[in-house]
Amino acid sequence: MKKSTLSRKQEIYRIAAQLFKEKGYSAVTMRDLAAAVGVKAASLYNHITSKQQILSETILHIAEQFTEGIEIIVQQDVDAITKLKEVIAQHISLTIDNPYGMAALNNDWMHLEGKLDYYLELRTRYEKRFRQIVIDGKKSGELKEVHTEILLYSILTTLRNLYLWIPKKGELKKEELIEELSITLIQGVEK
Amino acid sequence: MKKSTLSRKQEIYRIAAQLFKEKGYSAVTMRDLAAAVGVKAASLYNHITSKQQILSETILHIAEQFTEGIEIIVQQDVDAITKLKEVIAQHISLTIDNPYGMAALNNDWMHLEGKLDYYLELRTRYEKRFRQIVIDGKKSGELKEVHTEILLYSILTTLRNLYLWIPKKGELKKEELIEELSITLIQGVEK
DNA sequence: AAATTAGACTAACAATTGTTAGTTTTACAA
DNA sequence: TTGTAAAACTAACAATTGTTAGTCTAATTT
Incomplete structure (x- = not known):
């Protein structure tokens, strides 16, 4: 894993936590998260393994x-x-x-x-x-x-x-x- | 609406609130609620209008x-x-x-x-x-x-x-x- | 320049969601 | 006992869910 991959993963984690705070884990969809990151939902899985x-x-x-x-x-x-x-x-x-x-x-x-x-x-x-x-x-x-x-x-x-x-x-x-x-x-x- | 209907509705509300406390609104499904009430999900709608x-x-x-x-x-x-x-x-x-x-x-x-x-x-x-x-x-x-x-x-x-x-x-x-x-x-x- | 790879994409999946329609059962009033 | 209404049921729906497969593109390494 490269540095860029790590920081991308961390960016996803950071944005996810923000969304979790606003609406709670269950109400945040992977499509919500993807949109906030600026990407399609499936692309998240290049960086993370699961919600x-x-x-x-x-x-x-x-x-x-x-x-x-x-x-x-x-x-x-x-x-x-x-x-x-x-x-x-x-x-x-x-x-x-x-x-x-x-x-x-x-x-x-x-x-x-x-x-x-x-x-x-x-x-x-x-x-x-x-x-x-x-x-x-x-x-x-x-x-x-x-x-x-x-x-x-x-x-x-x-x-x-x-x-x-x-x-x-x-x-x-x-x-x-x-x-x-x-x-x-x-x-x-x-x- | 009769008295029995009212108390049934209140029972649903009470149980719903308990489930909301355990898992949060978004994570509680109408089927969860129905099961806790002892009924099928569709039957809830004889008493309530929506989640x-x-x-x-x-x-x-x-x-x-x-x-x-x-x-x-x-x-x-x-x-x-x-x-x-x-x-x-x-x-x-x-x-x-x-x-x-x-x-x-x-x-x-x-x-x-x-x-x-x-x-x-x-x-x-x-x-x-x-x-x-x-x-x-x-x-x-x-x-x-x-x-x-x-x-x-x-x-x-x-x-x-x-x-x-x-x-x-x-x-x-x-x-x-x-x-x-x-x-x-x-x-x-x-x- | 060629080859490799990271990371985006589209499409699709099986499961689950809230809710409706229509039907059958239960319980009470006549 | 019969008729009526409340409240259960089954079946289904359209939408949404997390996730996978397969493909394309752009960047990096060789």
């Missing part, structure tokens, strides 16, 4: 980054609040890098066919690590005594859906976003 | 409740924090009443055909009222000086995705959930 493969490579690549990232974070010897901030920063970074892929990860994971079990395993591992940070933070007195699951899903949901509004906030600097979102999520909105 | 109608009635019914609800909340003569708590309570109530419909509202609104503009109008109105609460709260010194959009979307995203985990929390009482989620969102997770 399903586009989805699973897109999703799993990101999911692996998240799970590997949090496993590094949890084993650091720092307090829970610091870990939480690092998790927030990781979400922001990965979302800025690939907002369309994040949309697919969030909305289309159930359409993974062969790789669904692997995806679910990655997600379970991720949530387990995140939950451990919350539990440790409560035990050490850093976090409020609120139901773990409420605390967990309330933060996690905001982070998982950053892709919905991060692209619009082009004017906001990444470091500033990390700072403000950390404040909002950790210290709340009340003055 | 699209199921989606739009499901989504718009909820969207109207939200927009009407927040317009009542904003015009009350109470402080911003109280309004915020009422918005949170409304989200929890409507989500408990109809978690599957909430999923469709969140994930499948873009597949509305004739009614898409109306939906977007409702959503814009809703966000405008919500944003006004945030702006007022900052002005009155009740809320932190964080970017309005960050504060807005961070809360709103959590609320919009309650359907993802509320069904699992059957053991948790509604009033308790409102209390704990209000604390988490308004005062943050840090002790």
Whole structure:
């Protein structure tokens, strides 16, 4: 495979992820994708092997980054609040890098066919690590005594859906976003 | 139309919303829906007029409740924090009443055909009222000086995705959930 | 210049889609 | 018991789906 082939494939993947974000995997046809790329549907198959493969490579690549990232974070010897901030920063970074892929990860994971079990395993591992940070933070007195699951899903949901509004906030600097979102999520909105 | 017809129609709508939540509107076929109802696909049309109608009635019914609800909340003569708590309570109530419909509202609104503009109008109105609460709260010194959009979307995203985990929390009482989620969102997770 | 190859094309496929038409069965009112 | 209407059924439709086969063209390598 040559460089030009690789970048053509990547261009298809990138455009596919954009369309998946707009309409969802199932509603995007290979003819839609081909038109957006500027080519006939059959020509796509010179570069990709299937529609399903586009989805699973897109999703799993990101999911692996998240799970590997949090496993590094949890084993650091720092307090829970610091870990939480690092998790927030990781979400922001990965979302800025690939907002369309994040949309697919969030909305289309159930359409993974062969790789669904692997995806679910990655997600379970991720949530387990995140939950451990919350539990440790409560035990050490850093976090409020609120139901773990409420605390967990309330933060996690905001982070998982950053892709919905991060692209619009082009004017906001990444470091500033990390700072403000950390404040909002950790210290709340009340003055 | 008789009572039995109405309840049959409602049963179809209810099951459809469940399937939409699992796989998304586009991935649910009328044959899937029929099988879940226990009937052949063609028989559905004795009760409904189209797949699209199921989606739009499901989504718009909820969207109207939200927009009407927040317009009542904003015009009350109470402080911003109280309004915020009422918005949170409304989200929890409507989500408990109809978690599957909430999923469709969140994930499948873009597949509305004739009614898409109306939906977007409702959503814009809703966000405008919500944003006004945030702006007022900052002005009155009740809320932190964080970017309005960050504060807005961070809360709103959590609320919009309650359907993802509320069904699992059957053991948790509604009033308790409102209390704990209000604390988490308004005062943050840090002790 | 000749040969090879990457990558576009047209045409077609088998399967699946939402929906309609027409018919039979079920259930209730008379 | 008979008549009527609701609601199930089978069969089919036209359109659309992902994908393959085979061909042509343009670019690159020899």
